[in-house]
Amino acid sequence: MLEVRGVEFTYRTGGRRVPALTGVDFTLAPGEIWAVIGPSGCGKSTLLYLLAGLLRPTRGEIRFRGGPPLAHQREIALILQGYGLFPWKTVRDNVALGLQIRGVPPAESRRRTEEILATVGLAEYGDFYPEELSGGQKQRVAIARSFVLEPALLLMDEPFSALDALTRERLQNLLLSLCLSREMGTVLVTHNIEEAVFLGRRILVMTRRPGRVAAIVDNPDMGQEGYRASAAFLARTTRLRELFRDPEMGGEELGDSGGDAGG
Amino acid sequence: MADTDSIVPRPSRPWWDPRLLLADLVSALAIALAWWLLSLWLRTPTFPPPLEALRALFTRENGILIHFLVSARRIVLALLLALFLGLPLGLYLGRNHRIDAVVAPFLYLTYPLPKIVLLPVVMVLFGLGDLSRILLIVLTVTYQILVTARDAARALPMTAIYSIRSLGATEFDVYRHVLFPYVLPKVFTALRISSGTAIAVLFFAESFATTSGLGYLIMDAWGRTAYPVMFAAIMAMSGLGLVLYLIFEAAEQRFCRWTLVTRAAGRAKEG
Numbered sequence: 001m002l003e004v005r006g007v008e009f010t011y012r013t014g015g016r017r018v019p020a021l022t023g024v025d026f027t028l029a030p031g032e033i034w035a036v037i038g039p040s041g042c043g044k045s046t047l048l049y050l051l052a053g054l055l056r057p058t059r060g061e062i063r064f065r066g067g068p069p070l071a072h073q074r075e076i077a078l079i080l081q082g083y084g085l086f087p088w089k090t091v092r093d094n095v096a097l098g099l100q101i102r103g104v105p106p107a108e109s110r111r112r113t114e115e116i117l118a119t120v121g122l123a124e125y126g127d128f129y130p131e132e133l134s135g136g137q138k139q140r141v142a143i144a145r146s147f148v149l150e151p152a153l154l155l156m157d158e159p160f161s162a163l164d165a166l167t168r169e170r171l172q173n174l175l176l177s178l179c180l181s182r183e184m185g186t187v188l189v190t191h192n193i194e195e196a197v198f199l200g201r202r203i204l205v206m207t208r209r210p211g212r213v214a215a216i217v218d219n220p221d222m223g224q225e226g227y228r229a230s231a232a233f234l235a236r237t238t239r240l241r242e243l244f245r246d247p248e249m250g251g252e253e254l255g256d257s258g259g260d261a262g263g
Numbered sequence: 264m265a266d267t268d269s270i271v272p273r274p275s276r277p278w279w280d281p282r283l284l285l286a287d288l289v290s291a292l293a294i295a296l297a298w299w300l301l302s303l304w305l306r307t308p309t310f311p312p313p314l315e316a317l318r319a320l321f322t323r324e325n326g327i328l329i330h331f332l333v334s335a336r337r338i339v340l341a342l343l344l345a346l347f348l349g350l351p352l353g354l355y356l357g358r359n360h361r362i363d364a365v366v367a368p369f370l371y372l373t374y375p376l377p378k379i380v381l382l383p384v385v386m387v388l389f390g391l392g393d394l395s396r397i398l399l400i401v402l403t404v405t406y407q408i409l410v411t412a413r414d415a416a417r418a419l420p421m422t423a424i425y426s427i428r429s430l431g432a433t434e435f436d437v438y439r440h441v442l443f444p445y446v447l448p449k450v451f452t453a454l455r456i457s458s459g460t461a462i463a464v465l466f467f468a469e470s471f472a473t474t475s476g477l478g479y480l481i482m483d484a485w486g487r488t489a490y491p492v493m494f495a496a497i498m499a500m501s502g503l504g505l506v507l508y509l510i511f512e513a514a515e516q517r518f519c520r521w522t523l524v525t526r527a528a529g530r531a532k533e534g
Binding site: 049052054076077078080081082084085086088089097098101102129131145 | 430
């Protein structure tokens with residue numbers, strides 16, 4: 001469904017060329033969840049912008065359903081770091097915005113919005129402004145805003161990094177069940193090893209800037225009942241953590257678990 | 264927290280808050296008291312006590328209401344025109360850096376110029392009627408709205424654009440759903456601040472070659488040494504400024520309701 005072939009990206013800032021990504025290759029099958037993990041500044045966010053069609057690769061090719069991804073093509077949803085909610089719109093209007101832009105009739109838009117708000121547990125918060133919500137609730141709104149569009153591909157940039165450990169686990173569970181039940185292709189950028197192992201069917205490990213693919217780790221047990229508490233989960237996180245010991249990979253930065261604030 | 268709270272709402276009270284109204288009333292009384300004491304001390308017909316001016320204000324023969332309405336019409340039309348010119352242009356320049364780079368030097372050069380000195384030019388070009396007086400205010404206020412809107416639009420975080428683009432937004436959607444609501448509170452502030460300037464320009468524009476408006480009345484009463492009428496007209500002009508200020512404040516609170524939302528209000532922790 002999504003093919004990335006030899007993608008390079010170089011930022012140009014005031015005549016200087018800053019390479020961000022080099023030689024990224026992978027193929028995402030429909031309904032598959034991929035986690036992208038790597039040290040800060042390895043070009044993870046750049047990769048998401050490229051996949052979303054907000055940036056164009058300097059070299060190489062990205063194909064989504066046979067063509068290049070386009071920002072206005074509504075099969076791709078993007079959840080940015082920091083939620084990307086608009087403080088001047090209520091929760092309901094934020095969630096309905098994508099539908100409104102796509103010209104969905106108001107009655108249907110209303111129905112779908114209320115439905116998804118109930119699904120993410122915010123049925124009573126429709127009239128609130130984002131400022132009145134906690135971080136976890138804002139993230140639920142951002143998830144609802146993407147899912148209400150029923151995209152084929154969901155892109156998320158460090159979705160839970162600013163949340164406390166308990167809220168984060170709860171939202172990871174919510175996201176996993178939503179993605180699996182809707183068979184939605186997902187690319188999730190994170191720098192939390194547990195998160196990558198819990199959510200990623202495949203884990204794309206990236207090096208320091210300019211980012212390239214260091215390894216693609218298969219994670220076949222992902223999505224199984226009680227995976228987070230299993231020995232296999234522990235073994236896989238330990239393996240990934242060892243991979244990141246290599247100074248080339250960012251050293252100890254990703255070594256610690258749980259409580260990092262991210263960002 | 265690394266969330267997009269960069270667009271932090273400014274906590275403020277609604278204008279109908281009793282504490283604010285009480286404060287307004289006390290201030291008004293204090294000014295009247297000072298005025299009265301000053302008039303007692305000066306003991307001259309050129310500085311009548313407040314009650315005498317108040318009586319002149321409500322004496323029908325002085326026709327203050329008519330002059331008030333003429334002035335109000337001029338200034339409201341001027342402010343609306345300035346808003347419809349300055350806001351879209353400011354948003355456009357804030358969003359299109361290349362065009363802004365071309366226009367900005369021209370703006371910087373003409374911005375400090377007191378537009379009021381163009382009075383003779385405007386009157387030669389547009390005649391001695393209402394149009395010239397309105398245009399003079401428009402010239403002054405449009406700059407302030409335009410520059411405010413442009414600078415605010417420039418400060419919009421790129422992630423906000425990405426966020427709406429990823430929902431499939433067209434350029435028009437970006438203006439409608441992001442840029443416009445984002446700059447609106449700042450534009451209201453600019454309008455509030457420039458309502459004072461607008462009144463000043465109005466006074467000057469009305470003190471010349473006309474027989475209507477509060478500015479004319481002030482100058483005419485002065486010439487006739489009708490000091491209570493002069494002070495009544497001054498009060499009416501201050502009232503006009505105050506009403507405009509209150510209208511903008513109420514409009515801001517109506518159309519930018521989200522800025523009143525405080526972090527503490529109604530927050531329920533993730534349960």
